[in-house]
Amino acid sequence: MQAFYADHFVLPLPEGHRFPMQKYRLLRDRLVxxxxxxRMLEAPRATDGExxxxxxxxxxxxxxxxxxxxxxxxEIGFPWSPxxxxxxxxxxxxxxxxxxxxxxxxxxxxxxxxxxxASADRxxxxxxxxxxxxxxxxxxxxxxxxxxxALKVLIVDLDVHQGNGTASIFARDxxxxxxxxxxxxxxxxxxxxxxxxxxxxxxxxxxxxxHALELALEAVEQRFEPGLVLYLAGAxxxxxxxxxxxxxxxxxxxxxxxxxxxxxxxxxxxxxxAMGGGYGHDLASTVQVQFNTYRVAADYHARWRARPAPRAA
Numbered sequence: 232m233q234a235f236y237a238d239h240f241v242l243p244l245p246e247g248h249r250f251p252m253q254k255y256r257l258l259r260d261r262l263v264x265x266x267x268x269x270r271m272l273e274a275p276r277a278t279d280g281e282x283x284x285x286x287x288x289x290x291x292x293x294x295x296x297x298x299x300x301x302x303x304x305x306e307i308g309f310p311w312s313p314x315x316x317x318x319x320x321x322x323x324x325x326x327x328x329x330x331x332x333x334x335x336x337x338x339x340x341x342x343x344x345x346x347x348x349a350s351a352d353r354x355x356x357x358x359x360x361x362x363x364x365x366x367x368x369x370x371x372x373x374x375x376x377x378x379x380x381a382l383k384v385l386i387v388d389l390d391v392h393q394g395n396g397t398a399s400i401f402a403r404d405x406x407x408x409x410x411x412x413x414x415x416x417x418x419x420x421x422x423x424x425x426x427x428x429x430x431x432x433x434x435x436x437x438x439x440x441x442h443a444l445e446l447a448l449e450a451v452e453q454r455f456e457p458g459l460v461l462y463l464a465g466a467x468x469x470x471x472x473x474x475x476x477x478x479x480x481x482x483x484x485x486x487x488x489x490x491x492x493x494x495x496x497x498x499x500x501x502x503x504x505a506m507g508g509g510y511g512h513d514l515a516s517t518v519q520v521q522f523n524t525y526r527v528a529a530d531y532h533a534r535w536r537a538r539p540a541p542r543a544a
Contacts, residue, residue, distance in 0.1 A: 337535025
């Protein structure tokens with residue numbers, strides 16, 4: 232299974248910054264050591280033209296040259312540097328590359344990404360560019376160029392925080408369906424309505440979460456027929472997360488991943504996934520959740536290899 236990484240493009244952060252940047256390298260190290268069926272590839276760099284499919288060109292240019300104003304930079308949550316701009320492009324490029332690989336192999340991954348708080352003309356919540364939105368629009372363009380027909384994309388966002396940026400980008404786009412299960416009282420405190428939002432109470436546990444997910448997938452099936460799935464497999468619903476406020480166990484999160492991947496596999500829908508948030512009190516717990524996602528995904532990749540290839544993009 233192909234997985235695209237960009238953790239070697241180091242984003243310098245001040246001492247004491249609360250974003251756990253090292254989790255990406257820790258995850259890659261564990262995958263290399265323990266899950267050799269995952270093939271590591273360097274993420275390509277998203278171009279200006281690709282980013283402009285979901286973002287205002289003026290915003291893209293301001294990120295690149297560091298001319299964002301102080302308020303915009305605070306909203307993102309990272310100090311600007313050339314490395315921040317480069318890493319943000321690579322994170323988008325990783326999801327694009329994972330989508331292209333998924334068309335050929337059924338499933339592929341971005342070791343980072345899931346930057347769902349970035350909207351068309353601004354970032355937010357540690358998100359600079361929206362990798363899900365750019366990848367969805369680019370896959371639609373490439374599919375139409377090859378097949379002269381539209382591609383519908385389903386975004387399944389299971390980060391604990393609502394994907395307000397993704398919802399705003401696709402608010403008037405019926406070709407992309409945004410599903411989000413998230414903490415009702417968690418960030419962002421002003422939600423942007425997506426196609427299907429499921430608000431969960433603080434302390435939500437495995438059984439209630441998985442039931443809500445099952446009902447949501449049933450609702451999607453009644454309303455939308457996707458040709459591609461983008462999955463945001465956030466680690467932050469875990470009970471050990473300091474920002475999550477939900478109480479899912481390792482087993483519950485693994486069951487979540489298996490349910491989403493099985494839903495796509497049974498419908499022969501190519502799926503690309505990204506990691507989203509994870510802020511464990513013990514960072515090893517975040518890495519464990521993400522590692523478990525890859526273990527499940529590798530199992531479904533093997534199933535794809537045993538069946539006819541998915542339809543080409």
